[in-house]
Amino acid sequence: NAGVMQNPRHLVRRRGQEARLRCSPMKGHSHVYWYRQLPEEGLKFMVYLQKENIIDESGMPKERFSAEFPKEGPSILRIQQVVRGDSAAYFCASSPRNEDAEQYFGPGTRLTVT
Amino acid sequence: GENVEQHPSTLSVQEGDSAVIKCTYSDSASNYFPWYKQELGKRPQLIIDIRSNVGEKKDQRIAVTLNKTAKHFSLHITETQPEDSAVYFCAASKKLTFGTGTRLTIIP
Numbered sequence: 088n089a090g091v092m093q094n095p096r097h098l099v100r101r102r103g104q105e106a107r108l109r110c111s112p113m114k115g116h117s118h119v120y121w122y123r124q125l126p127e128e129g130l131k132f133m134v135y136l137q138k139e140n141i142i143d144e145s146g147m148p149k150e151r152f153s154a155e156f157p158k159e160g161p162s163i164l165r166i167q168q169v170v171r172g173d174s175a176a177y178f179c180a181s182s183p184r185n186e187d188a189e190q191y192f193g194p195g196t197r198l199t200v201t
Numbered sequence: 202g203e204n205v206e207q208h209p210s211t212l213s214v215q216e217g218d219s220a221v222i223k224c225t226y227s228d229s230a231s232n233y234f235p236w237y238k239q240e241l242g243k244r245p246q247l248i249i250d251i252r253s254n255v256g257e258k259k260d261q262r263i264a265v266t267l268n269k270t271a272k273h274f275s276l277h278i279t280e281t282q283p284e285d286s287a288v289y290f291c292a293a294s295k296k297l298t299f300g301t302g303t304r305l306t307i308i309p
Contacts, residue, residue: 120296129299131243142295145202149209166235178244180297187233187252190297 089114091181091193092161099199106166106173108196112181119162120190124176130182136162137185169200203228205293207300215308222303224291225273229286234267234274237304239302240287248289249276281307 100106106175112119118137122130132146136156147154151169156162166173176197180190203226214220226234235250236281251258251265251274258265262281267274278285291300 122297122299129301130297132296132298135296146296189235189247189250191247192237194244 091116091179091191093179093193093196095196096194097197097199099201101201102168102170103168106169106198108164108166108177108179108198109161110164110179110181110193111161112179113191115181116181116183116191118182118185118188119156120180120182121162121164122178122180124178124195126175130178133164142185167199169198171200174198174200203231203294203298205291205298205300207291207303209303210301211304211306213306213308216281216283218281220276220278220281220285220305220307222276222289222291222305223273224275224293224300225271226293227272227296228294229269229272233294234265235292235297236263236265236276237242237292237299239290240289245290278305283307283309 094109104163118134121133124130134147134154135143151167153165176193176195178192180192182188207224232253236248237245238248239245241285249263249265251267264277288302288304290302
């Protein structure tokens, strides 16, 4: 039973480019959460999705960031026109249900903006 | 929204001794309180969790206690070992508001 998968593991982008981060949840999990972690800091909630629906995006910046979780395929976190401040580790987590359920994290994507 | 505070930020413990990390939360509607362990450059790993209908939960050397009235919960690690060295995060509620982390160092 494969765990949560994320790719790429490392991503380097120049300022102004787009970054696309992918997350495949654990088998049987239909709830996906994205978190951002700056160096030496905790994890900050960004967005919560179920298949084809954004449930809570209260932690997502209003501009340049978007997320989706299509019926088929992985969840995608998209950052347009990246800036240096976007450099961070982005983790996704998946869960089997939405109420008080354990979340399992992927290995993260480390985004570096040069 | 939820606000979670975690103390201490760093903790050094002699191998074999116990370590205690404490968290407080603000939203009385929160019902789920997990603890994660994160080693350098790795993903957070769920080590134990507790739900609001339970006051204490134990798994081998790890235990978590919850006081809903006071809105705080604690992680207890007994008989600490070098491999327990990591950053530990508490969290509360469904979309997981995390504490700021505790860097635990076990001194051999």
